[in-house]
Amino acid sequence: xxxxxxxxxxxxxxxxxxxxxxxxxxxxxxxxxxxxxxxxxxxxxxxxxxxxxxxxxxxxxxxxxxxxxxxxxxxxxxxxxxxxxxxxxxxxxxxxxxxxxxxxxxxxxxxxxxxxxx
Amino acid sequence: xxxxxxxxxxxxxxxxxxxxxxxxxxxxxxxxxxxxxxxxxxxxxxxxxxxxxxxxxxxxxxxxxxxxxxxxxxxxxxxxxxxxxxxxxxxxxxxxxxxxxxxxxxxxxx
Numbered sequence: 001x002x003x004x005x006x007x008x009x010x011x012x013x014x015x016x017x018x019x020x021x022x023x024x025x026x027x028x029x030x031x032x033x034x035x036x037x038x039x040x041x042x043x044x045x046x047x048x049x050x051x052x053x054x055x056x057x058x059x060x061x062x063x064x065x066x067x068x069x070x071x072x073x074x075x076x077x078x079x080x081x082x083x084x085x086x087x088x089x090x091x092x093x094x095x096x097x098x099x100x101x102x103x104x105x106x107x108x109x110x111x112x113x114x115x116x117x118x
Numbered sequence: 119x120x121x122x123x124x125x126x127x128x129x130x131x132x133x134x135x136x137x138x139x140x141x142x143x144x145x146x147x148x149x150x151x152x153x154x155x156x157x158x159x160x161x162x163x164x165x166x167x168x169x170x171x172x173x174x175x176x177x178x179x180x181x182x183x184x185x186x187x188x189x190x191x192x193x194x195x196x197x198x199x200x201x202x203x204x205x206x207x208x209x210x211x212x213x214x215x216x217x218x219x220x221x222x223x224x225x226x227x228x
Contacts, residue, residue, distance in 0.1 A: 093160070
């Protein structure tokens, strides 16, 4: 178990540029989540995958954001035409559905990608 | 509106003191989780409470789930600098969506 891996750890980009982040979940985990977190606040849910299917997208996720999870393994989160308000920590988490009753499954988080838009 | 309200937002204490942080909601939950997050890292699960009135202890940390399963508290005895971090409560709003409170930032001064 190597844990959830996120790359890059830091990304600085200019407003208007596109960025893509990658998440490699724990290998046997079939659930994958993306959250966004600003300084001193709790993580805010962005989107959720069960295997390769994207089952929910938050209203926070504008049309400039897209997430994929091809083949139900790693996931990417792309932000197009970045804005300064996109600056945040983007966290990926995974869990295994069925290992415990759904509503007590813990999430295993990566260490995030910190995005700064200048 | 936040599903989970945490208080206080910030807490700064001296090493050796005790502290309590709270997590409240108007909703009833089947379970509630507490996470701790250190700067530059992702949140790490501390405990899950499931039964109303349940008390769980993890070394110097004591977690309580309210009888009505709407609130929870985390008490730290004899805090140490290593307890510094952002403490987050979280609960599932459906079978897969885990929602977090805004967190309590705890600073323990040596």
